[in-house]
Amino acid sequence: MTHFEATCFETLDYIKNSYSARICQLEEEKKAGKKIVGTLCLFVPDEIIFAAGADRVILCGGKNDAVSIAEQYLPRNICPLIKSSFGSIVNNGYSGVKSCSHFGLVDMVVAENTCDSKKKTYELMGDYVPTYVLDLPQKPEGPAAVKYFLEELNKFKGIMEELTGNKVTVEQLKKEIISSNETRKLLHRLYDLRKREYPPISGLDMIKVMQKQYVLSAEDFKEALRTLINEAEQTRADSIAGSKDEFTHRPRIMISGCPMPGGSTKVPEIIENRGGLIVVEESCTGTRSFWDLVDENKDPMTALAERYIKIPCSCMTPNDRRIDNILELAREFKVDGVVNYTLQFCHGYNIERYKVQQALKNAGIPVLSIETDYSDSDVEQIGLRVDAFMEMLS
Amino acid sequence: MISVGIDSGSATTKAVLVIDGRIAANNIRPTGFDFLSAAKNGYEDALTNAGIDKKDVNGIYATGYGRNSIKFADKAVSEITAHTMGVYHLYPAVNGIIDIGGQDSKIISVSDGKVTDFLMNDKCAAGTGKFLEYTAKALEVPIEELGSLALVSKEPASITSMCTVFAESEVISLRARGFKKEDIAAGLIESIARRVAVMVRQVGLKQNVAFVGGVAKNAGIKVFLEKELNISLYVPPEPQITGALGAALYGVSKKVK
Ligand code: SF4
Numbered sequence A: 001m002t003h004f005e006a007t008c009f010e011t012l013d014y015i016k017n018s019y020s021a022r023i024c025q026l027e028e029e030k031k032a033g034k035k036i037v038g039t040l041c042l043f044v045p046d047e048i049i050f051a052a053g054a055d056r057v058i059l060c061g062g063k064n065d066a067v068s069i070a071e072q073y074l075p076r077n078i079c080p081l082i083k084s085s086f087g088s089i090v091n092n093g094y095s096g097v098k099s100c101s102h103f104g105l106v107d108m109v110v111a112e113n114t115c116d117s118k119k120k121t122y123e124l125m126g127d128y129v130p131t132y133v134l135d136l137p138q139k140p141e142g143p144a145a146v147k148y149f150l151e152e153l154n155k156f157k158g159i160m161e162e163l164t165g166n167k168v169t170v171e172q173l174k175k176e177i178i179s180s181n182e183t184r185k186l187l188h189r190l191y192d193l194r195k196r197e198y199p200p201i202s203g204l205d206m207i208k209v210m211q212k213q214y215v216l217s218a219e220d221f222k223e224a225l226r227t228l229i230n231e232a233e234q235t236r237a238d239s240i241a242g243s244k245d246e247f248t249h250r251p252r253i254m255i256s257g258c259p260m261p262g263g264s265t266k267v268p269e270i271i272e273n274r275g276g277l278i279v280v281e282e283s284c285t286g287t288r289s290f291w292d293l294v295d296e297n298k299d300p301m302t303a304l305a306e307r308y309i310k311i312p313c314s315c316m317t318p319n320d321r322r323i324d325n326i327l328e329l330a331r332e333f334k335v336d337g338v339v340n341y342t343l344q345f346c347h348g349y350n351i352e353r354y355k356v357q358q359a360l361k362n363a364g365i366p367v368l369s370i371e372t373d374y375s376d377s378d379v380e381q382i383g384l385r386v387d388a389f390m391e392m393l394s
Numbered sequence B: 001m002i003s004v005g006i007d008s009g010s011a012t013t014k015a016v017l018v019i020d021g022r023i024a025a026n027n028i029r030p031t032g033f034d035f036l037s038a039a040k041n042g043y044e045d046a047l048t049n050a051g052i053d054k055k056d057v058n059g060i061y062a063t064g065y066g067r068n069s070i071k072f073a074d075k076a077v078s079e080i081t082a083h084t085m086g087v088y089h090l091y092p093a094v095n096g097i098i099d100i101g102g103q104d105s106k107i108i109s110v111s112d113g114k115v116t117d118f119l120m121n122d123k124c125a126a127g128t129g130k131f132l133e134y135t136a137k138a139l140e141v142p143i144e145e146l147g148s149l150a151l152v153s154k155e156p157a158s159i160t161s162m163c164t165v166f167a168e169s170e171v172i173s174l175r176a177r178g179f180k181k182e183d184i185a186a187g188l189i190e191s192i193a194r195r196v197a198v199m200v201r202q203v204g205l206k207q208n209v210a211f212v213g214g215v216a217k218n219a220g221i222k223v224f225l226e227k228e229l230n231i232s233l234y235v236p237p238e239p240q241i242t243g244a245l246g247a248a249l250y251g252v253s254k255k256v257k
């Protein structure tokens, strides 16, 4: 199978190479007295952090190297994402192990009560970095959940005010909501282009863009998206690698499941190198992060509580919203098949797999489930399943 | 149309020569360390057996674990598709396939000769030929005899561990406790049958199911699996070569060269 050679937009290069520039930027900000907040999950509203005048970096880890460091402290059988993040925080960029340098720069981590592995790990994390845990109601439907979450967000706002010494005003919050919504709308536009018969951007590239959201500042990310969209929109609808003969038969794939933070691109690489074309990701590093906007006309804190509590994460019960969303995305993006991607020991998504599979089967959409970690030991096995899946779809 | 399929498996390499849709020769040999020479030798032996000259071969198609390293093949196809085509050729009525090989077990759901769903065991030897190989060793019984030994058991021992390594120590402790060899053998086979049956139910296979792969040669497993699933299974006379056969037929169907 020939390798997927999709787009080569200049912005894409910029986005991919932005890593070290961001570290310098953060160091400058710190010197100027700005506080840096690390988050590990979509449930923590950026808007509140930004409104308090702090910057934020997302610390969800995708690198395998930090996993073994974490295993000195944590049980082996929890998900690699948590081990990678924790390993990077403990390691703090000291030893020779490759881990993200951003972890050493944060003044505070704002964590959240989601899955068991995360909340218990956060208890240990406090020894290495100041950690604040935001509580989430686990049954998101109904007004009581919103009310509870709103209270939690108000507490969190207070914590941010304390950390930065700045008051979070309604005006500031409104401004940040508009700004974050802009990013979300840009992502919607970019994803819309992938609905084309020949998407101008490969799934692998798109995932790398989404991963950069973790490290780029909100402004730089937005700017990069704008230029990327311009470049992508200007490409003729059929002038992409997609018009090549061998490419026209690529099955359109949706990846659905666990997050794919920076460093973990194993499965999308296998899929696209073996004939598939990823057109949408139902994931925290995909639609789940931007699909819903925040209502700009409501009281900002209430609007935030309402939007964030709706994120269809498997920590929530029931989580039927996610199933509906998957079916809707499958239709909108005209997918031929779904790869249900889960991390080893992520019980939430692994258990939810059954419902996802049933729903897709009933809708007549083929699904392949892959459970993996960040190591390369199963590349061949996954390759075989993906080969067979592609043969089945074409 | 002369087409050759090579199934380069982790334990054995199979070559099948197909002339106009009919099996003309086949060859089964241990894979050993060198995938490529096993494939080459198997291919050449099959040709010699059928009395066919290399230059008359229209296409060579590879499948199996080493499929992408068989450089002299024209195209590679996954084992899932290959087994399906091979089995469908032998039994056009099949709706499902159980393939237990050296390292993998695969359950395939089939409709009109096409794969509609499949499931494979994860990074683990439980429910594969390897499981039998290791535990048979611990029992000091040649693997070929494990099945027939199991069939004489009246009271299968219970083997609770799914992990090959732990099952091996379980066998040793059962031996130490004085269990009969046939009962331990039956326990082992029952445990693999149970494991495979779980996967079969997950995929939802109900009837017209074929059982192929090296492990299908073991009569004991077939009996236990049938009991566990409560259906009768088709086992081809040479269950090890359906992958290679399917690969050869794949070439014919795609007319790829
Ligand atoms: S999967 Fe759930 S807990 Fe994990 S980052 Fe996404 S929203 Fe947060």
Ligand code: SF4
Binding pocket: A079, A080, A081, A082, A114, A115, A117, A118, A258, A259, A315, A343, A345, A346, A347, A348, A349
């Ligand atoms: S929800 Fe799953 S992937 Fe996310 S942190 Fe928890 S266990 Fe890991």
